[in-house]
Amino acid sequence: MENFELIEKYISGKMTDAEKLAFETQLNADPTLKSELTLQETIVSGIKKARAAELKTMLSQVPVGSMLSAGVATTKIVAGVIATTAVVTVSYFYFKPASPVASPTEVKTKILENKKTERPQPEVTITTTEPEKIVVPAAAASTPSVKPKNTKVSPAKATPKINVLDPTDELTTSPTAAGKTEIADHMTVAVSHIAVEINNSEKTYSFHYQFQNGRLILYGEFDATLYEILEIHGNGSHPLFLYYKNNYYLLDEKQTTVTPLSAIQNAQLVQKLKEYRSKQN
Amino acid sequence: MALRVFKSVSQINEIEIFERIRNGDEKALEIIYKKYYRMMTKLVVTNSGTEEEARDVYQDALVVFWQKARSGNLVLTSKMSTYIYSICQNLWRKELERKKRLSNEEKDSSESMDMDKPEREKIIARCLEQLGDTCRKVLMYYYFDEMSMQEIADKMGFANTDTAKTKKYKCKQKLDELVKAQYSEQDFLD
Structure with a gap:
């Protein structure tokens, strides 16, 4: 069956240019071969069509739930929330240095809400970040009662117990309302000796960080000479702050996933950090 | 994040x-x-x-x-x-x-153009059905999915690639015969 093999090879497009030319010359001279080729082409194309139809039938049986009738109207909702993951990134509190004894403690919880949004265009998956500030009274601090919809607040991170120290308390030795927080009398600030690695090869992470195996990894175009890691030593806790180009960033050592860095906005905290920084420099 | x-x-x-x-x-x-x-x-x-x-x-x-x-x-x-x-x-x-x-x-002008092509496809689909599951699958895997003989053997549970090769060859012959039997060459090729 020499012809059979030649035809197969020809149809599957596996012939070299030379072989093809020779075969086509042969075809022109041999009508029987030509009609055999036509038959084979039809059969092979028929097999392919049958297989395509089989696959389509298979797919038709996959339950998808028709959303098309409502599709246009619900586009915006669909684009809205598919999965919502919210993580409390930064949680710190502070006391007013010269406040009267009864002054309530303010707890500021900054919640970053990341919504995974599925858009109809496949190219893009975007995130919308909606920072939200919630001010709750001290009594409610340990159990955040205000929960935005679709937002999971990790209790561990929302309680005042976390390794957050108020730098201002070093100056005010007066007892504070928040009994749970033990502020060290002799807090010191030092340049941290934590191993830092700069990774600027990840294009998706322009200004992010993560902790990995006790090392801090900074993502982005960091100028190695311009950043400083400040470690504030307190009772058992030592929050880390990143100082970079006149901004301060809280570094959560529990953060093992890549996290965007956002500058601390609290003017008082920034002021205190500034003082610490100038002190130790 | x-x-x-x-x-x-x-x-x-x-x-x-x-x-x-x-x-x-x-x-x-x-x-x-x-x-x-x-x-x-x-x-x-x-x-x-x-x-x-x-x-x-x-x-x-x-x-x-x-x-x-x-x-x-x-x-x-x-x-x-x-x-x-x-x-x-x-x-x-x-x-x-x-x-x-x-x-x-x-x-009316477009109708006459390709009338018998889907018809031929239907015939081949019918012949494939007649071949039985094994042959049909082997031929589809070979021609459409472009599986290697090894892959076909694995997928179909054949002992080795030689079995797959023989199967494929025999199935194809059977299909050719069925198709040819249903149509005189002239009908088919015009």
């Missing part, structure tokens, strides 16, 4: 799913079908297509994608969904052009 995690997870899945499709895993194709159903069908529905047309185009696109992935020549440089989306776009554009042409032309 959480999004990043999600993205990297979905990227791992993408690679894994694509690999499974390349290896001829139909279940993986079903997963993809479900995952992007809404996204892809919307493209057609919002561009003057019906739901049925949308599903048809999407299924055709996935079949094209499957075959390309199977051929081993497809290197994904973008997300799988982006690639499938562009196939859908192309297919739907062609279909719209075809419809436009049809409505512009007088119906």
Whole structure:
């Protein structure tokens, strides 16, 4: 069956240019071969069509739930929330240095809400970040009662117990309302000796960080000479702050996933950090 | 932040799913079908297509994608969904052009053109059915999925590639005979 093999090879497009030319010359001279080729082409194309139809039938049986009738109207909702993951990134509190004894403690919880949004265009998956500030009274601090919809607040991170120290308390030795927080009398600030690695090869992470195996990894175009890691030593806790180009960033050592860095906005905290920084420099 | 995690997870899945499709895993194709159903069908529905047309185009696109992935020549440089989306776009554009042409032309002139081609396909499909499951699958895997003899042997549970080769050859011969028997050569080739 020499012809059979030649035809197969020809149809599957596996012939070299030379072989093809020779075969086509042969075809022109041999009508029987030509009609055999036509038959084979039809059969092979028929097999392919049958297989395509089989696959389509298979797919038709996959339950998808028709959303098309409502599709246009619900586009915006669909684009809205598919999965919502919210993580409390930064949680710190502070006391007013010269406040009267009864002054309530303010707890500021900054919640970053990341919504995974599925858009109809496949190219893009975007995130919308909606920072939200919630001010709750001290009594409610340990159990955040205000929960935005679709937002999971990790209790561990929302309680005042976390390794957050108020730098201002070093100056005010007066007892504070928040009994749970033990502020060290002799807090010191030092340049941290934590191993830092700069990774600027990840294009998706322009200004992010993560902790990995006790090392801090900074993502982005960091100028190695311009950043400083400040470690504030307190009772058992030592929050880390990143100082970079006149901004301060809280570094959560529990953060093992890549996290965007956002500058601390609290003017008082920034002021205190500034003082610490100038002190130790 | 959480999004990043999600993205990297979905990227791992993408690679894994694509690999499974390349290896001829139909279940993986079903997963993809479900995952992007809404996204892809919307493209057609919002561009003057019906739901049925949308599903048809999407299924055709996935079949094209499957075959390309199977051929081993497809290197994904973008997300799988982006690639499938562009196939859908192309297919739907062609279909719209075809419809436009049809409505512009007088119906009687276009009718005679390709009447017997689908008819021939039907005949071959019928003959394939007559061959039985094993032969049908072997031939489809070989000609459409472009599986190697080793892959066919694995998938069909044949002892080795020689068995697969012989099977394929015999099945093809049987099919040829069936097709030829149903039609005189003249009928078929005109």
